[in-house]
Amino acid sequence: MSDKVYSVSDITADIRESLEDRFNGVWIEGEISNHRFPASGHHYFTLKDGGAQLSCVLFRGAAMKSRIPLSDGMQVQAYGNVSVYEARGQYQLIAQVIQPKGFGDLQAKFEALKQKLEAEGLFDPIRKKRIPFFPQRIGIVTSPTGAAIQDMINVLGRRAPWVEVMIQPVRVQGEGAAEEIAAGVRSFESGDGIPRPDLIIVARGGGSIEDLWSFNEEVVARAIAEATIPVMSGVGHEIDFTIADLAADRREPTPSAAAENATPDGEPLKNHLNHMQALLSGRVEGRLESLSHQSSALQRELQAREPGRRIQNWAQSLDYLADRLENASDVKLQTGNASLDSVRRLLETIQPDKVIDRGSERLDLLREHFDALVEGRISEACSELEHCGELMRSLSPEAVLSRGFSMTMDSEGKLVTEAEKVSSGDRLKTRFADGDVTSVVE
Numbered sequence: 001m002s003d004k005v006y007s008v009s010d011i012t013a014d015i016r017e018s019l020e021d022r023f024n025g026v027w028i029e030g031e032i033s034n035h036r037f038p039a040s041g042h043h044y045f046t047l048k049d050g051g052a053q054l055s056c057v058l059f060r061g062a063a064m065k066s067r068i069p070l071s072d073g074m075q076v077q078a079y080g081n082v083s084v085y086e087a088r089g090q091y092q093l094i095a096q097v098i099q100p101k102g103f104g105d106l107q108a109k110f111e112a113l114k115q116k117l118e119a120e121g122l123f124d125p126i127r128k129k130r131i132p133f134f135p136q137r138i139g140i141v142t143s144p145t146g147a148a149i150q151d152m153i154n155v156l157g158r159r160a161p162w163v164e165v166m167i168q169p170v171r172v173q174g175e176g177a178a179e180e181i182a183a184g185v186r187s188f189e190s191g192d193g194i195p196r197p198d199l200i201i202v203a204r205g206g207g208s209i210e211d212l213w214s215f216n217e218e219v220v221a222r223a224i225a226e227a228t229i230p231v232m233s234g235v236g237h238e239i240d241f242t243i244a245d246l247a248a249d250r251r252e253p254t255p256s257a258a259a260e261n262a263t264p265d266g267e268p269l270k271n272h273l274n275h276m277q278a279l280l281s282g283r284v285e286g287r288l289e290s291l292s293h294q295s296s297a298l299q300r301e302l303q304a305r306e307p308g309r310r311i312q313n314w315a316q317s318l319d320y321l322a323d324r325l326e327n328a329s330d331v332k333l334q335t336g337n338a339s340l341d342s343v344r345r346l347l348e349t350i351q352p353d354k355v356i357d358r359g360s361e362r363l364d365l366l367r368e369h370f371d372a373l374v375e376g377r378i379s380e381a382c383s384e385l386e387h388c389g390e391l392m393r394s395l396s397p398e399a400v401l402s403r404g405f406s407m408t409m410d411s412e413g414k415l416v417t418e419a420e421k422v423s424s425g426d427r428l429k430t431r432f433a434d435g436d437v438t439s440v441v442e
Contacts, residue, residue, distance in 0.1 A: 009086070015085035019091060023082035028054065028093060029101060032074045043070055047078060047083050047093065049354065053090040055085075065239075068208055075101035099209075106209055110402055113243055117218070122225045122247055129230040129249045131262070132198050138262060139197035139229075141184035144169035148205040148234075148255035155256055160263035166197055171214075172204040178217035181244075185223040199262055200227060202244055203234040203255035215242040224248055234258025263315040280378045311396060318388040325381035329374065336370045 006014070028211065030047035041060035046053050055080060058066070060107075070259065080095040083378060108317065117123060138156065138440040143151050156163055168184035188200050204215070214220065215235050219283055224231045224247040233245045245251035252258035253311035268330065393399060408416045408430045416422060426441045 008089070012089055015091075016086065019082045019084060025079070025081065027077055027079050029077045030054070030075075032070060032076060033072050035072050037070075043095075045070065045072075047076075049263055053378045055082075055090055055094050057092060057096060058095040058254060064100060066098050068098060072099065077101055106213065106216075110243065113216065113218055113221075114246065117225075117243065117247070122221060127225070129228075131230050131232060131250050133264065135163060135198035135263060137166060137195060137197040137199075139166045139168060139188040139200045140203060141168045141170055141181055141188070142198065142203045142255070143172045146172070146205055148203055151256045152201070152203065152234075152259040155259035156263065159260065159265050163263055166194065173214055175208070175213050177214035178220050181214060182217075182219045182223035185220075185227055189227045189229055197229060200229050200231045201234060201255075201258050201262060202231060202248065203258055204236070205255060206237040206240065212236050212240055213316055215244040217243070220244050221247040232258050232262060235257055286415055311392065314388065314392050318385070318392060321381070321384055321388060325377075325385070327383075328377060332370070332377070336366075339366065409430045 017160065028047060030053075032435075033046045033048055033053075035043065035045040041063060042057035043063055045056050045058075047056050048054070054425075060312050066369070068076075077099050078093060078095045079099075080093050082091060083094050084091045121127065140149065140152060142152075153165060156165055158341040166188070168187055170180035170184045172181065185200060185202065187194075188197055202215070202220075204212070206212075212235060221243045224233075224244060230249045231247075232252060233242070233248035234248045234252040234255040234257060235244055236240050236254070240253075241251075250261075253259055268376045280341075340363070410416055410429075411427050413429075416428065422428070422441050424441055428439050428441060430437045430439060
């Protein structure tokens with residue numbers, strides 16, 4: 001027997017420490033009774049079975065994470081630490097997690113199927129398909145009457161009004177729901193008389209694990225994994241995780257988040273397109289203005305070159321070449337005649353037959369050489385003259401007119417070169433290649 005005397009507070013504190021050390025992190029199963037939910041947000045209740053009862057408290061912070069409403073008569077499993085409420089000397093369970101009875105069996109079933117499919121490679125990131133950035137058609141497999149589909153339609157209508165939304169109505173909980181969900185995915189995949197969507201979204205709103213269990217069935221996971229169309233899941237709330245999420249090409253925490261991230265936001269895209277349109281219009285206008293300036297500069301340059309003056313220069317050059325040809329011919333003829341006279345005088349003086357013969361032969365040679373030289377020079381001069389004539393004809397006013405130009409003259413036959421020299425009422429004559437047109441200035 002110990003001689004130590006405890007105070008009530010000391011012995012209660014020791015008991016609390018002993019209980020917390022031994023029963024830290026335990027699951028306790030029982031029926032809820034005497035449930036109270038005061039304004040503080042804490043839950044107070046008793047867990048009981050056929051032979052005993054245990055006081056429990058679920059504080060507000062932990063209660064906010066719980067997805068099930070508590071009420072008397074519920075069969076639940078509570079996880080937490082056994083402690084002592086020292087003010088009353090009463091031991092109690094400080095609960096951290098509350099789940100329906102049988103949840104442990106469902107979790108074990110979930111883990112078993114997860115391991116099986118994971119071993120087959122159904123969740124391998126390598127097989128995940130890329131979600132299209134700009135889908136034109138989205139197929140949704142969900143309940144047609146739930147709040148989830150309305151939220152998704154509203155989000156898609158706001159962000160991407162161009163998207164065609166196709167709905168495969170299915171049950172999302174209860175017996176046979178998993179088979180309907182799988183059939184809905186396969187219906188989009190096969191076409192089945194309807195256009196194939198660019199993206200499939202499998203979705204439903206939040207609920208208990210039992211409510212979401214259809215999305216933990218193997219038939220749903222295999223339908224999603226076998227689809228060649230990218231599949232996005234949006235099942236439950238952010239804290240919910242299903243086998244369908246693991247099999248999908250991308251998991252979103254909620255149906256609304258799936259709709260949000262399935263398409264780009266249309267408003268920024270519209271603003272970008274408007275900006276690009278304005279930028280392109282500015283560049284086109286700038287280019288047109290630059291070409292207009294170039295055209296005006298070329299027109300001014302053409303006017304500055306004065307084709308008429310060039311024709312006059314060529315005509316003068318032709319006359320100069322003709323004079324040179326004529327002078328060259330006269331000089332050659334005079335030189336030849338002088339040589340001929342000199343030879344004739346020499347022959348008359350010498351008179352021997354042999355000298356005459358040699359002189360005759362030399363004269364013949366000189367004459368032939370002279371004739372060839374004159375003919376060559378004449379031929380060269382004629383070719384040059386012909387070339388100058390062709391050039392002069394190509395630059396003549398008639399040739400210029402034949403290329404689309406015109407000449408405008410006043411009543412005195414003078415060429416009009418400036419608009420400011422023309423007054424209202426003046427009679428003008430415009431010459432084209434095929435004739436003249438008379439006009440009156442207004």
